Amino acid sequence: MEKDKTLFKVFAGGPLRISGQFQIKGPDGKIIETEEPVFLCRCGDSSNKPFCDGSHKRNGFSE
């Protein structure tokens, strides 16, 4: 069971990684089929939202 536990990892200046068991729904309420782990954009600039596309490296996102 322990390996299935949902884990959120915040990367400094980067995305949010989600691993374990979870279900993601988009703004329209529909389930988004994803690989696991998934990397979600935190910088606001991804062209592939809600997923990370590496834009944080170009826009100087830090946190």
Added chain:
Amino acid sequence: MDDPRNRQYTNGDITVFWIPSKCIHATTCFRELIEVFNPGRRPWVNMEGAPSRKIIEVVNKCPTQALIWKHNQDLTEEERKTQWRVSSEEETPRSLSGAEEPTSIRIMRDGPIVAEGKFTIIGSGDQELRPTTMTSFCRCGASRNMPYCDGTHRKIDFTDQSAENGER
């Protein structure tokens, strides 16, 4: 209004009343405004989380009037006297619904990532962050309370548009 489970919360401008016996767990309040209505926190209503205008908008969407609001100048004498009760044991829309579900992650349109369930959060410094069963992560890049949402996405007009090809 004399159910001991009832609560009222104010920001000095308006007062929000929470009447658990009327709640049907529609989840509108925390889906729309988790900065204010967060069932994973005690007290679960944080009146400082958004402007009165926004709080009123979301309270008005509650389908059952489990949440209602009044301008403070319209409070009755009795409501005015009501003291904050000990809130550590208050019920929330989520505790009322009972059933435990797998971790749910919702991407809010032009807003945060809302996580609900049993999970662990590891911060950017590799430290484990405060345990909770519900939280929201910033997606606009501008929160002053990283990694959490603080409502800044509204101020900067954060939009998901690029992900949806303008179809909104």
